[in-house]
Amino acid sequence: MAERIVVKIGSSSLTSDEGGLNRSKLDFFASELSALKRAGYQVVLVTSGAVAAGFRAIGYTSRPKQVHEKQASAAVGQAMLMQAYQESFGRDGYIAAQILLTRADFSNRRRIESALMTMEELLRQGAIPVINENDTVATEELKFGDNDMLSSLVANLVKAKQLIILTDTDGLYTADPRFNQDARRIERVTQISEDLMQLAGGSGSSVGTGGMRSKLEAARIAMRGGVPAFVGRAAEPGDLALAVSGIGKGTYFDTSLGNLPVKKQWLGFHSMPQGRIIVDDGAELALRNGGKSLLPAGVRESEGDFHPGDVVEVLGLSGDTIGRGVVNYESMQLKAVAGMNSDEVKRRIDVSRIEVIHRDEWITLKA
Ligand SMILES: Nc1ncnc2c1ncn2[C@@H]1O[C@H](COP(=O)(O)OP(=O)(O)O)[C@@H](O)[C@H]1O
Numbered sequence: 001m002a003e004r005i006v007v008k009i010g011s012s013s014l015t016s017d018e019g020g021l022n023r024s025k026l027d028f029f030a031s032e033l034s035a036l037k038r039a040g041y042q043v044v045l046v047t048s049g050a051v052a053a054g055f056r057a058i059g060y061t062s063r064p065k066q067v068h069e070k071q072a073s074a075a076v077g078q079a080m081l082m083q084a085y086q087e088s089f090g091r092d093g094y095i096a097a098q099i100l101l102t103r104a105d106f107s108n109r110r111r112i113e114s115a116l117m118t119m120e121e122l123l124r125q126g127a128i129p130v131i132n133e134n135d136t137v138a139t140e141e142l143k144f145g146d147n148d149m150l151s152s153l154v155a156n157l158v159k160a161k162q163l164i165i166l167t168d169t170d171g172l173y174t175a176d177p178r179f180n181q182d183a184r185r186i187e188r189v190t191q192i193s194e195d196l197m198q199l200a201g202g203s204g205s206s207v208g209t210g211g212m213r214s215k216l217e218a219a220r221i222a223m224r225g226g227v228p229a230f231v232g233r234a235a236e237p238g239d240l241a242l243a244v245s246g247i248g249k250g251t252y253f254d255t256s257l258g259n260l261p262v263k264k265q266w267l268g269f270h271s272m273p274q275g276r277i278i279v280d281d282g283a284e285l286a287l288r289n290g291g292k293s294l295l296p297a298g299v300r301e302s303e304g305d306f307h308p309g310d311v312v313e314v315l316g317l318s319g320d321t322i323g324r325g326v327v328n329y330e331s332m333q334l335k336a337v338a339g340m341n342s343d344e345v346k347r348r349i350d351v352s353r354i355e356v357i358h359r360d361e362w363i364t365l366k367a
């Protein structure tokens with residue numbers, strides 16, 4: 001199968017601060033993507049810019065702040081974006097296909113699997129899926145807001161070889177380069193620590209939303225899903241190909257993890273935990289490093305009202321989250337048998353599976 005590359009382009013790379021599309025910039029990125037297609041890659045584009053492209057045309061003088069104004073701007077600008085991509089890719093002999101997604105679509109396994117099937121078919125047919133958040137229906141509490149996170153979830157979903165996040169800066173610096181002239185670029189990152197997160201500031205333009213911070217959060221999700229990421233700039237013809245080949249103008253985020261199955265992606269990134277289980281140090285070690293199931297003996301306490309099949313969050317004695325899993329016990333049952341060995345549990349209650357959480361239905365969230 002052809003290797004897949006997911007490319008995310010931010011508003012600041014496609015539009016001007018005063019609003020409106022910058023066609024020459026968009027044409028440049030489209031030809032960069034076409035070049036990847038010609039080189040044999042399957043390409044998925046996650047594009048921002050709908051709000052920024054549309055707000056001036058609909059009558060606002062600056063990027064609006066109210067949600068319904070942004071949604072109205074996006075409704076106008078999304079059509080402009082797609083028309084421009086159709087024309088630009090069309091010149092290179094490729095078809096652009098619009099896909100609009102919300103966070104709620106990712107939480108619903110059937111909907112996201114359906115979106116994946118559509119993307120698979122589009123890629124088989126040689127089209128370029130062009131994805132944005134469905135701004136008109138996304139509610140504020142459930143919005144991605146910026147498309148960085150959306151692009152990492154898409155990269156995990158399609159099991160991309162690489163996620164390329166293009167922006168107006170050539171990578172992650174030791175400080176926001178707008179304010180600190182001594183800031184140095186960080187070439188490679190293997191783990192996104194809290195210290196690293198502290199280096200990243202907000203957006204550099206009046207049209208971008210996420211800033212470097214949201215790009216780091218996105219890179220962390222991609223790495224966790226087994227997809228290496230790149231954050232940087234493509235300004236000259238061939239820059240995107242250089243980024244893909246490992247010598248781009250930006251920061252590389254490496255991962256040694258394999259691709260995460262869609263079921264585990266859902267568990268880790270989209271499910272809604274119904275309760276919390278606190279485990280002892282031995283169980284924490286077994287879950288983190290041993291690839292083991294959680295047994296009642298390791299459970300110290302549980303909180304919340306959950307039922308078999310619900311997702312619960314698991315914490316260590318320090319209060320740190322270890323991961324999430326699908327629980328096999330009623331919350332009341334688990335309280336009654338916490339800390340007991342498996343034979344004793346079997347004598348006392350009737351459960352279909354002795355594991356509180358089976359390792360196949362578990363994901364570790366932090367190293
Ligand atoms: N440590 C940092 N390294 C690099 N850029 C940073 C850093 N902290 C903040 N930034 C800012 O993040 C901006 C990119 O984010 P953003 O404006 O949201 O772009 P986009 O629209 O491409 O998503 C850069 O222009 C830069 O000014």
Ligand SMILES: N[C@@H](CCC(=O)OP(=O)(O)O)C(=O)O
Pocket residue numbers: 009010011012047048049050051052074132133135145146147148207208209210211
């Ligand atoms: N869905 C929105 C994305 C908002 C946005 O600005 O994102 P980004 O430029 O990636 O920080 C749009 O198309 O305007």
